[in-house]
Amino acid sequence: MATTLLISLWGCTSPDIQETKPSAELSDTAAEALKPNIIIFYADDLGYGDLSAYGATAVTTPNIDALSAHGIRYTDAHSPAATCTPSRYSLLTGEFAFRNNAAILPGDAPLIIDPERPTLPKMLQQVGYTTAVVGKWHLGLGRGEVDWNQAVKPGPLEIGFDYSFLIPATGDRVPTAYLENHHIVGLDPNDPIEVSYETNISDRPLGTEHPELLKQQADLQHSGSIINGISRIGWMRGGKDAEWRDEDFPIVMTDKAISFIDENQSAPFMLFFPFNDIHVPRVPNERFQGATDMGPRGDAIVQMDWMTGRIIDALEKRGLMDNTLIIFSSDNGPVLDDGYADQAVERIGDHQPAGPFSGGKYSVHEGGTRVPMITYYAGQKRTGESDALISHIDFYASLAKMVGYPLANTEAIDSENILPALMDATADGREEMLEEAFAIGLRQGNWKYIAPFSGDLPDWLANKEVRTGIGSEPLLYNLDEDLKEQHNLADAHPERTRQMAARLEAIKQR
Ligand code: NG6
Ligand code: CA
Numbered sequence: 001m002a003t004t005l006l007i008s009l010w011g012c013t014s015p016d017i018q019e020t021k022p023s024a025e026l027s028d029t030a031a032e033a034l035k036p037n038i039i040i041f042y043a044d045d046l047g048y049g050d051l052s053a054y055g056a057t058a059v060t061t062p063n064i065d066a067l068s069a070h071g072i073r074y075t076d077a078h079s080p081a082a083t084c085t086p087s088r089y090s091l092l093t094g095e096f097a098f099r100n101n102a103a104i105l106p107g108d109a110p111l112i113i114d115p116e117r118p119t120l121p122k123m124l125q126q127v128g129y130t131t132a133v134v135g136k137w138h139l140g141l142g143r144g145e146v147d148w149n150q151a152v153k154p155g156p157l158e159i160g161f162d163y164s165f166l167i168p169a170t171g172d173r174v175p176t177a178y179l180e181n182h183h184i185v186g187l188d189p190n191d192p193i194e195v196s197y198e199t200n201i202s203d204r205p206l207g208t209e210h211p212e213l214l215k216q217q218a219d220l221q222h223s224g225s226i227i228n229g230i231s232r233i234g235w236m237r238g239g240k241d242a243e244w245r246d247e248d249f250p251i252v253m254t255d256k257a258i259s260f261i262d263e264n265q266s267a268p269f270m271l272f273f274p275f276n277d278i279h280v281p282r283v284p285n286e287r288f289q290g291a292t293d294m295g296p297r298g299d300a301i302v303q304m305d306w307m308t309g310r311i312i313d314a315l316e317k318r319g320l321m322d323n324t325l326i327i328f329s330s331d332n333g334p335v336l337d338d339g340y341a342d343q344a345v346e347r348i349g350d351h352q353p354a355g356p357f358s359g360g361k362y363s364v365h366e367g368g369t370r371v372p373m374i375t376y377y378a379g380q381k382r383t384g385e386s387d388a389l390i391s392h393i394d395f396y397a398s399l400a401k402m403v404g405y406p407l408a409n410t411e412a413i414d415s416e417n418i419l420p421a422l423m424d425a426t427a428d429g430r431e432e433m434l435e436e437a438f439a440i441g442l443r444q445g446n447w448k449y450i451a452p453f454s455g456d457l458p459d460w461l462a463n464k465e466v467r468t469g470i471g472s473e474p475l476l477y478n479l480d481e482d483l484k485e486q487h488n489l490a491d492a493h494p495e496r497t498r499q500m501a502a503r504l505e506a507i508k509q510r
Contacts, residue, residue, distance in 0.1 A: 033404025035075055035127065037324040038270040039315075040089075040395070041308055041351065044084060044279040047334025049355030050301055051072050052373050058351040059292050063309030064328060064374065071326070071376030072425045077390040079332050081436035082361055082368030084138050084170070087331040087392065088274065089113065090436075092120050092139075092159070094412025095395030098508070103304065107173030107234050109140040113159045118411045120396045121160030121270060127403045130264045132163040134257045135274035136171050139336075141179070148175055148193045148239070151182035156376060161272075165256040167249075171276045171283075172339065174234040176227040177242035178252070182313045186242045193239025200224075200235050207231025216281060221460060222339040227350065230281045230340075246283035249276050250307050258314045265318055273311070274331070277304040280338040294351060295343035312425045322378045325402075325422075329392060331372040335361035337465060347463075358484040362461060364437035364450050364469040365485050381424040388421035388429030389443065398422055413510060434507060439470040442504045448485065449500035450475040474501060 016383075029468045036414065048054055051061045053068040080090030086097030087107050093113060097103070103114050113119060121131040126400060133156050141155045156164035166179045175195045178185040194201055205213055208231075209225030215229035228245050244252075247499045257273055277284075282296035284303045292298030308328065315321050334353035338361070354509040359365030397415035400407050407415075414434075420427035434440040438461075439453035455468045461468070469475065469485070476490040490497045 005343045022341055025033045032062070033127075033402065034379065034504060035129070035268045036379070037268055037320060038124070038129070038399065039324060039326050039391070040091075040270075040272050040327040041302055041311075041326070042088075042272065042274040043328070043330040044275055044277060045332060045335055045338070045361055046278055046301070046304070046330035047353035047355065047367065048357055048370050048372055049352040050278070050334060051305075051372050053374065054355060056351060058294055058349055059298045061301060062216050063305045063312060067308075067312070067326060067328060068374045070383065071374055072380060072386050072422070074373040074375075074386050074388065076387050076392060076429070077329065077371065077373030078328060078369040078392070078433065078435060079371050080369070080391050080393040080434075082332045082363055083096040083280075083437075085112070085384055086436055088139055090393040091395060092392075093117065094120065094352075094393055094415030096393070096414045096434060098440065104139050105138060105169065107169035107175065108146055108195050108197055109169075110143050110146075111137060111140040111154050111159070115154045115158040118362070118408070119160045120399065121272070122413075123160075123232065123396065123400055123405055123411075124270045124403065125162070127404075127405050129268045129270045130159045130163075131270045131272075132165075132257075132260045132264075133161045133272040133274070134165045134253055134260065135167065135272075136170060136276050136279070137164075137166040137168055137179075137274070141168055146195075147327050148177075148184055148195060149187065149189070152179060153182050155179070155182070157181060163260055166252070166421045167244075167276055170279060171224055171246060171249075172233050172280050174227075174232050174236035175239065175374065176232060176236065176244050177239055178244060184239065184242050187239060188241045191238045193238055193242060194237045197234045197235060201237050202235040202236040215283065217341040219460075222280075228283075230283060246276075246281060247285045250285050250288075250303050254307050254310045254392070257311050261311075261314055261318065261320070265320060275307065277307075280340045280342065282340070282342050282344070293347065294349065295347040297342060297344040298347070298351075303506070310495065323378040325375065327375050327395070329373040332358040333357075333367045333369060333371060335466065351402070356483050358486070359467045359469060361466065362437060362464060362468055363466050364435055364439045364441045365467060366448075366483070368437050368469075369435045373437070375422050377423070379423065382426055384425040386421060386425040386427075386429075388418065388427060389433055389445075390418050390421055390429045390433070391433050394418045394430070398406075418442075432503070434504070437470060439468075440504060440508075441469070442500050442507075444500060444503070446479040447496065447500065448477045448479055449497060451501060451504055476500070
């Protein structure tokens with residue numbers, strides 16, 4: 001197993017010591033713009049407390065820890081939202097998801113990013129990057145009725161990626177087949193693939209009827225077609241030869257990423273690598289099963305770390321580490337039970353998936369969006385720990401600044417240039433920031449306001465064991481004294497509450 005690759009390459013590490021790297025200086029002029037390769041590792045549902053670099057002891061993540069030890073580790077970095085689709089939407093467009101009603105999508109939903117609009121990968125293409133996405137997509141595909149047997153588009157290639165290799169939606173949604181560029185991989189034309197989220201068209205057994213066939217029991221929503229011993233959301237027929245085996249994801253995805261790196265190492269490349277891990281169903285490769293005492297959720301963290309190490313090792317071997325900006329983070333906070341009985345709750349022990357924060361995935365409290373984030377670049381001025389307030393929505397404007405691309409006024413309107421904080425652990429980040437769950441939170445420094453929410457919520461959310469923070473009363477917290485958001489100060493500070501509510505409205509109307 002290659003879990004110690006980075007450690008051995010980089011020697012012993014001293015995480016808390018700030019060091020100065022003797023490399024490229026940042027510049028303000030386009031002529032001197034930096035165009036390193038860029039890799040964005042985007043874990044799924046990984047919480048603030050889930051890495052050993054962030055204090056976990058029940059699981060060890062040596063490869064990510066090594067990045068942290070040599071780069072910058074952020075303590076106040078946020079996914080734009082507390083679920084996957086809106087976070088990815090915001091990362092790639094630089095715009096809040098509520099502006100486009102982007103919410104968790106079914107597996108047959110149309111593409112929610114308009115191919116006409118500017119995107120982060122398109123921006124990088126314009127300054128000479130070759131771009132790829134390898135991993136979980138979950139941003140929709142096609143324009144409505146998708147025929148999975150034809151060219152499936154528009155998709156990533158139409159919004160700025162030169163290459164794509166995808167889990168089309170999520171691991172728990174059909175179709176359970178890879179999509180490479182426009183086509184399902186390994187599809188037999190005589191066995192066409194069909195998917196429905198409305199009617200049971202399944203030619204496979206169903207989770208509801210055949211629980212004895214399951215590797216993990218599942219709730220009702222996840223009890224559609226059974227593929228590889230896992231029942232999914234939705235129904236699928238045909239496409240037998242194209243079925244994936246969940247246990248193979250780590251190998252398949254890292255192989256594809258490394259091939260892309262191999263083919264594009266002579267010019268700048270950008271690789272967006274959204275992991276399937278540690279989203280449900282958690283079905284790690286055999287070699288990681290039992291790697292922790294926490295069951296599949298812990299083992300999936302080890303697998304994800306191994307995948308990160310495998311790609312970084314490939315960079316090392318090709319001499320690309322000195323010229324690659326690596327960003328590692330997660331699309332939302334942690335969840336234990338997300339539909340499959342995989343022992344995540346029973347075996348959690350003392351592990352704190354959201355670290356010191358309250359809530360998790362689906363929550364507007366800090367645990368929903370405050371996630372681990374690490375950057376590594378040989379040109380970083382000062383490494384170590386950074387408390388800069390950052391949202392992944394800021395990658396767009398920050399990377400535009402780095403590569404010397406002037407943003408149009410209408411482009412990435414919610415994205416702020418926090419490039420200094422990507423390059424220097426002592427630099428400031430944002431002064432204020434939105435956190436989207438179903439409700440919206442506004443941070444101003446360490447004050448946090450959560451707006452009342454009156455819209456529709458999915459029924460299943462009520463059954464989740466998560467403190468969502470979604471309700472009909474305004475909430476105000478002072479994180480300086482109350483990291484867990486237990487004491488609502490809205491009545492005690494009516495003026496601040498009014499001012500923050502008004503500011504939130506103004507941002508919404510922007
Ligand atoms: C929910 C699913 C959950 C997960 C989530 C998306 C149910 C009851 N729950 O609808 O299992 O798939 O969507 O997760 O269906 S995310 O990380 O991709 O946003
Ligand atoms: Ca997620």
